[in-house]
Amino acid sequence: MEFELLNAYAKSVVEFLVDQLRYSEKEAVYVVSGYASVIERIGYFDNPQDWAFKIDEAMRYNITPDMWHSVL
Secondary structure, eight states: OOGGGGOOOHHHHHHHHHHOOOOOOHHHHHHHHHHEEEEEEEEOOHHHHHHHHHHHHHHTTOOHHHHHHHOO
């Protein structure tokens, strides 16, 4: 998926991952696209940075979107 195809909220998450957590844009878009269904299922936080931190933590602990879906 390309950055332009993401919704505004997902773009904000991507931008934070790139600017603050040192992801490449390609990597951030890929990761956020993969977790988009989890974000939609749980809901949008007031601050997209919260999702960026949650996704980064999930990546560090090898928690996949499928793992989250199994407990939702």
